[in-house]
Amino acid sequence: MPEAYVKVTLKKSILDPQGSAVEKALRQMGHPVEAVRVGKYMEITLSEGLDRAAGEAALEEICRKVLSNPVIEEYAFSLEDRP
Amino acid sequence: MPEAYVKVTLKKSILDPQGSAVEKALRQMGHPVEAVRVGKYMEITLSEGLDRAAGEAALEEICRKVLSNPVIEEYAFSLEDRP
Numbered sequence: 001m002p003e004a005y006v007k008v009t010l011k012k013s014i015l016d017p018q019g020s021a022v023e024k025a026l027r028q029m030g031h032p033v034e035a036v037r038v039g040k041y042m043e044i045t046l047s048e049g050l051d052r053a054a055g056e057a058a059l060e061e062i063c064r065k066v067l068s069n070p071v072i073e074e075y076a077f078s079l080e081d082r083p
Numbered sequence: 084m085p086e087a088y089v090k091v092t093l094k095k096s097i098l099d100p101q102g103s104a105v106e107k108a109l110r111q112m113g114h115p116v117e118a119v120r121v122g123k124y125m126e127i128t129l130s131e132g133l134d135r136a137a138g139e140a141a142l143e144e145i146c147r148k149v150l151s152n153p154v155i156e157e158y159a160f161s162l163e164d165r166p
Contacts, residue, residue: 045116062109
């Protein structure tokens with residue numbers, strides 16, 4: 001079954017207040033942290049029988065149109081065949 | 084500068100209503116999707132000068148105590164040296 005691992009992150013140029021909050025909290029607790037950026041992670045099981053090209057095309061469309069906001073976010077995915 | 088990539092996901096045995104909602108939405112739009120699980124993703128820049136062992140120990144503690152709820156979530160991280 002094709003399994004996709006998707007990461008959606010804010011573009012580098014976009015402020016990440018959630019990440020800043022995590023960073024401050026970690027630093028106040030004494031952890032050796034310089035910066036934190038927070039994103040989303042999704043594991044997507046695609047339908048059985050899709051070939052690799054079709055799977056990648058479907059994922060590209062899902063990421064662009066549904067899972068990310070291309071104005072402020074970027075995405076990356078990897079696709080694996082899991083038995 | 085040591086850079087860590089952290090994934091936090093719900094344990095397999097825990098229901099993921101957010102993932103189910105995304106899955107239903109994608110299917111209604113006609114995408115070839117079987118299952119979706121949603122998690123968190125974080126990029127953490129550690130302080131300069133930490134060696135690998137110290138970085139891993141710090142990350143392990145950060146993940147266990149702050150970024151995840153070990154009752155229902157599991158985490159994985161990878162650590163890289165970025166110039």
